[in-house]
Amino acid sequence: MNSIKKLLVSKSYLIFLMFLISSVSALAVRLEAYNDGIYGPVDRIPSEHLFYNVNLIEKSGVVMANAYLRISNGLVVESGQMRSGLFNPETERAQLHDMEGKWIYPAFIDAWTHLGQAPIDKATASNEAPQYESHTRGAGSWNEAVTPQWRAINNPGELKHDELAARRQAGFSVVHVLPRDHIFRGTSFVRDLRNRDLPKTLIKADASIALGFEKGSSKQVYPDSLMGAIALIRQTFLDLRYFEQAKDSGCMEGECLVLQALRSQQLVGLPIYFEARDTLGALRALRIAREFGLKFAIRSDGLEYEHREEFRQLRSSLGSLILSVDYPQAINQKHLAKAKAENFLKQISLRELRRWEQAPANLQAMENSELPFAISFGNEKAAKEFWSGLRRALSYGLSPDQALRALTQEPAKILGIDSQVGTLEVGKRANFLVSSGDLFRRSDAEVLENWISGEKSVEADKEKDSEEKDTAKETVTETTKDIAKIEEAPKNADVAAAAEIVKADPKIVIRKILSSRTFPNMAYGWETLPQVEEVLIRNATLWTNSKPGILKNADILLRDGKIAAVGNNLVRWALLDGVKVIDATDLHVTPGIIDEHSHIAISQGVNEASHSVTSEVRIGDVLDPNDVSIYRLLGGGVTASQLLHGSANSIGGQSALIKLRWGVGAEDLKIKGAPGFIKFALGENVKQSNWGDLYSSRYPQTRMGVSGVVEDAFQRALAYRADKKAAFDANQPFPINLKLETLQEILENRRFITCHSYVQSEMLGLMELAEKMGFRVNTFTHVLEGYKIAPEMAAHGASASTFSDWWAYKFEVRQAIPYNASIMTRSGVNVAINSDDNEQAGRLNQEAAKAVKYGDLSEEEALKLVTLNPAKALHLDGQMGSLEVGKDADIVLWSSHPLSMKARAMKTFVDGRLYFDRDRDLAQRSAIEVEKQELWDRMQKSIELEKLPTLKKEEVEKRMKQPSNADHKHQHRCEEIHNEYNR
Numbered sequence: 005m006n007s008i009k010k011l012l013v014s015k016s017y018l019i020f021l022m023f024l025i026s027s028v029s030a031l032a033v034r035l036e037a038y039n040d041g042i043y044g045p046v047d048r049i050p051s052e053h054l055f056y057n058v059n060l061i062e063k064s065g066v067v068m069a070n071a072y073l074r075i076s077n078g079l080v081v082e083s084g085q086m087r088s089g090l091f092n093p094e095t096e097r098a099q100l101h102d103m104e105g106k107w108i109y110p111a112f113i114d115a116w117t118h119l120g121q122a123p124i125d126k127a128t129a130s131n132e133a134p135q136y137e138s139h140t141r142g143a144g145s146w147n148e149a150v151t152p153q154w155r156a157i158n159n160p161g162e163l164k165h166d167e168l169a170a171r172r173q174a175g176f177s178v179v180h181v182l183p184r185d186h187i188f189r190g191t192s193f194v195r196d197l198r199n200r201d202l203p204k205t206l207i208k209a210d211a212s213i214a215l216g217f218e219k220g221s222s223k224q225v226y227p228d229s230l231m232g233a234i235a236l237i238r239q240t241f242l243d244l245r246y247f248e249q250a251k252d253s254g255c256m257e258g259e260c261l262v263l264q265a266l267r268s269q270q271l272v273g274l275p276i277y278f279e280a281r282d283t284l285g286a287l288r289a290l291r292i293a294r295e296f297g298l299k300f301a302i303r304s305d306g307l308e309y310e311h312r313e314e315f316r317q318l319r320s321s322l323g324s325l326i327l328s329v330d331y332p333q334a335i336n337q338k339h340l341a342k343a344k345a346e347n348f349l350k351q352i353s354l355r356e357l358r359r360w361e362q363a364p365a366n367l368q369a370m371e372n373s374e375l376p377f378a379i380s381f382g383n384e385k386a387a388k389e390f391w392s393g394l395r396r397a398l399s400y401g402l403s404p405d406q407a408l409r410a411l412t413q414e415p416a417k418i419l420g421i422d423s424q425v426g427t428l429e430v431g432k433r434a435n436f437l438v439s440s441g442d443l444f445r446r447s448d449a450e451v452l453e454n455w456i457s458g459e460k461s462v463e464a465d466k467e468k469d470s471e472e473k474d475t476a477k478e479t480v481t482e483t484t485k486d487i488a489k490i491e492e493a494p495k496n497a498d499v500a501a502a503a504e505i506v507k508a509d510p511k512i513v514i515r516k517i518l519s520s521r522t523f524p525n526m527a528y529g530w531e532t533l534p535q536v537e538e539v540l541i542r543n544a545t546l547w548t549n550s551k552p553g554i555l556k557n558a559d560i561l562l563r564d565g566k567i568a569a570v571g572n573n574l575v576r577w578a579l580l581d582g583v584k585v586i587d588a589t590d591l592h593v594t595p596g597i598i599d600e601h602s603h604i605a606i607s608q609g610v611n612e613a614s615h616s617v618t619s620e621v622r623i624g625d626v627l628d629p630n631d632v633s634i635y636r637l638l639g640g641g642v643t644a645s646q647l648l649h650g651s652a653n654s655i656g657g658q659s660a661l662i663k664l665r666w667g668v669g670a671e672d673l674k675i676k677g678a679p680g681f682i683k684f685a686l687g688e689n690v691k692q693s694n695w696g697d698l699y700s701s702r703y704p705q706t707r708m709g710v711s712g713v714v715e716d717a718f719q720r721a722l723a724y725r726a727d728k729k730a731a732f733d734a735n736q737p738f739p740i741n742l743k744l745e746t747l748q749e750i751l752e753n754r755r756f757i758t759c760h761s762y763v764q765s766e767m768l769g770l771m772e773l774a775e776k777m778g779f780r781v782n783t784f785t786h787v788l789e790g791y792k793i794a795p796e797m798a799a800h801g802a803s804a805s806t807f808s809d810w811w812a813y814k815f816e817v818r819q820a821i822p823y824n825a826s827i828m829t830r831s832g833v834n835v836a837i838n839s840d841d842n843e844q845a846g847r848l849n850q851e852a853a854k855a856v857k858y859g860d861l862s863e864e865e866a867l868k869l870v871t872l873n874p875a876k877a878l879h880l881d882g883q884m885g886s887l888e889v890g891k892d893a894d895i896v897l898w899s900s901h902p903l904s905m906k907a908r909a910m911k912t913f914v915d916g917r918l919y920f921d922r923d924r925d926l927a928q929r930s931a932i933e934v935e936k937q938e939l940w941d942r943m944q945k946s947i948e949l950e951k952l953p954t955l956k957k958e959e960v961e962k963r964m965k966q967p968s969n970a971d972h973k974h975q976h977r978c979e980e981i982h983n984e985y986n987r
Contacts, residue, residue: 196435198456233985276298282307287311351964357940533917536915591897597896600785600836894913
């Protein structure tokens with residue numbers, strides 16, 4: 005009886021307990037429904053799934069045939085080889101999925117998107133005066149383009165369903181959303197791609213620090229150039245360094261807010277993502293990273309292969325490259341009128357055609373260079389375009405394992421979310437793809453399902469139209485090399501089985517590239533860079549610019565990049581092994597021409613035309629080694645140039661002294677150990693006389709105001725130097741000011757002034773100010789009224805760098821005369837003749853010859869105007885400017901008298917390397933046309949056979965009217981204030 009009672013009691017208890025549990029469950033449903041608001045009750049679908057009989061890729065290089073994957077509550081809980089006992093009580097509650105013939109991969113992660121971020125409004129009204137101060141409301145930086153406190157998570161914008169769907173169809177489950185406006189842009193966030201509100205899809209709220217060179221929507225005039233943007237970045241990082249060192253930073257509240265934001269972001273180890281417009285910009289960003297001991301993840305233009313050696317040199321500062329599979333589009337000949345087709349090909353540069361063919365091999369080049377990279381979905385497009393681009397990269401040699409790693413593990417690692425996503429290891433999110441076959445080895449495989457946190461995404465628009473099926477067929481090939489075999493997986497019992505299942509038909513095959521990458525990768529580039537040679541030039545007329553004068557029938561020996569011997573009858577050197585002998589009978593040899601005032605090879609702005617004092621900016625930050633002007637000037641006998649800032653400022657930017665080493669990188673153009681120079685300016689350009697009525701608010705607006713600005717700047721520099729010394733003596737941190745640091749270098753004779761000038765009164769005034777402040781003006785450039793004050797210049801110790809016979813091109817040059825160079829020379833001034841123009845720079849020997857006519861200088865004196873004298877002005881005469889033993893082997897072999905109109909540079913050596921040879925140049929001209937035609941024909945064939953996307957007819961017609969020829973860009977003179985920065 006008692007046992008029966010106990011049984012009844014226990015049954016009653018169980019019934020009560022079951023009722024209680026069911027009530028709590030019902031309550032939970034109601035709570036979930038309440039919490040979901042308008043979305044209603046949560047669907048009661050099984051949260052556990054078992055996928056079996058599948059080819060499972062757990063991560064790149066780890067493959068299991070006949071495998072299974074079990075997920076629960078959005079996480080991976082188990083995976084492995086199919087085994088007995090797999091279907092047991094533990095898995096009975098799971099929804100079963102028989103995946104026979106299917107593949108499962110980790111879902112992809114897009115490391116770079118601007119999803120939901122509003123487009124940048126860069127438009128500026130042409131009728132508005134320039135804005136010099138920040139108009140930001142509330143606390144913030146002095147510069148509108150510095151906004152690190154901005155958080156994209158607080159401004160996520162609206163995501164369009166189509167944008168999410170396209171990425172899901174392509175195989176992406178997670179995206180990194182970066183802010184796109186300003187230079188210091190704030191922090192990004194990471195979310196998954198489910199159609200849910202952001203709080204439910206958020207993976208990481210502050211994922212990275214976003215930077216870029218373009219100031220975006222900021223209307224503030226500074227920065228007005230790429231070099232100004234770099235200076236602003238550099239100064240901000242220096243301010244941050246001081247802020248971290250100083251207990252009382254003394255910063256204003258707004259600046260403190262900015263620096264606190266940056267400091268807190270760096271303290272938690274957020275990666276820095278940098279958006280560069282092009283490959284050269286990416287390298288500039290990495291140099292900034294190296295300067296401050298940082299690492300940047302970089303996105304640029306997909307042409308990194310052209311400078312892969314430089315990326316390797318900067319490897320320690322590279323977090324990762326973010327690469328897309330968007331390539332230069334083809335130009336369809338059908339969009340051209342027949343009569344215009346031939347002419348159109350002449351308007352396309354070889355560089356453009358090469359990039360069309362070579363860009364799909366960029367990923368393979370980065371893999372071979374062992375550089376880390378992630379693959380991004382890229383610009384807005386359909387899923388089929390992404391896979392078309394990715395498979396083109398695979399057909400150009402990118403390994404399948406590396407492709408998968410770049411889409412999963414690499415982006416997860418650099419974003420710091422690799423503990424959650426990127427592989428299908430136990431405990432990670434159940435983000436995976438189901439495909440019909442091997443996605444990376446078969447061109448007919450496609451993504452069938454995309455599971456994100458255990459939820460299946462099924463897209464309605466799978467794009468299964470017949471056109472897509474046609475384009476997914478076997479690609480046109482030059483070879484049939486099979487890349488179907490997977491790279492060796494980790495040694496385990498599953499490898500043998502995996503190898504069998506992984507073998508696929510060779511539908512993606514290795515393609516052959518017709519064109520070769522050269523240095524630089526454009527017309528007249530080198531297949532291999534010139535090497536130092538031992539060269540004996542015999543029986544030439546040598547213009548030594550030294551005590552021996554002009555030597556007839558003489559010899560000169562070049563060895564180890566230097567001039568090893570000069571004289572008559574050096575025939576004994578010809579007997580040595582490896583010495584190349586050049587018979588120069590009836591030819592002339594001179595030192596290489598040196599252009600003291602040039603603006604070639606400068607990217608996105610010769611002027612930082614915003615403020616009147618911009619001594620913090622550096623031309624050396626924005627060198628463009630691919631500027632074809634370098635090659636052309638070698639053909640005119642030029643071997644070295646000073647690249648100057650423009651003349652928009654009282655005190656402009658720092659110059660760069662370069663050798664014209666055609667084919668090397670930007671840093672290797674620079675003359676190592678060269679002294680520092682800076683550009684000053686006087687006159688109309690500085691006081692904005694000709695800038696228009698709107699430019700009437702920047703001080704100075706008069707010539708006497710220019711003098712006042714310069715003196716005030718040096719007074720501030722003196723005070724700065726005293727404060728800095730006091731801080732260092734007290735072992736206290738000190739806030740470095742790049743503007744004043746540069747002026748301090750001038751005061752200490754560690755940097756020298758080249759001053760744009762015309763009017764005698766202003767030049768006298770600057771010399772007087774310099775002497776009062778304890779320095780001197782190194783060079784007056786242009787100096788068209790120099791003949792009036794030549795004795796004063798000589799007494800001051802100033803050089804002159806002038807034009808031969810330019811006048812009447814603006815009001816302040818109205819008293820120029822062609823005898824200027826000769827009069828100053830006779831007065832004891834060191835005089836050079838410069839170009840200030842990329843076209844005239846190739847004829848400086850002829851410009852120097854005019855001084856023989858105007859002023860009766862000797863021929864030797866005239867040649868020195870463009871060789872030894874500019875070397876003296878640049879403090880480089882110890883290594884160049886004359887044919888003397890021990891100096892750099894920078895020489896030119898001329899066809900005739902070097903001051904003659906008929907003279908042609910036959911060979912130009914820089915550091916003993918033959919960088920220009922007229923015979924090679926003539927041969928290259930025809931070779932270039934042949935290569936262009938071959939590439940054009942291949943482009944048309946690929947359009948027909950591969951169904952490649954092409955430029956629209958309207959775009960082609962626009963190109964006909966305004967050809968975009970990158971090899972023929974025009975360099976501006978120092979007055980130029982308009983540039984392509986931030987456009």
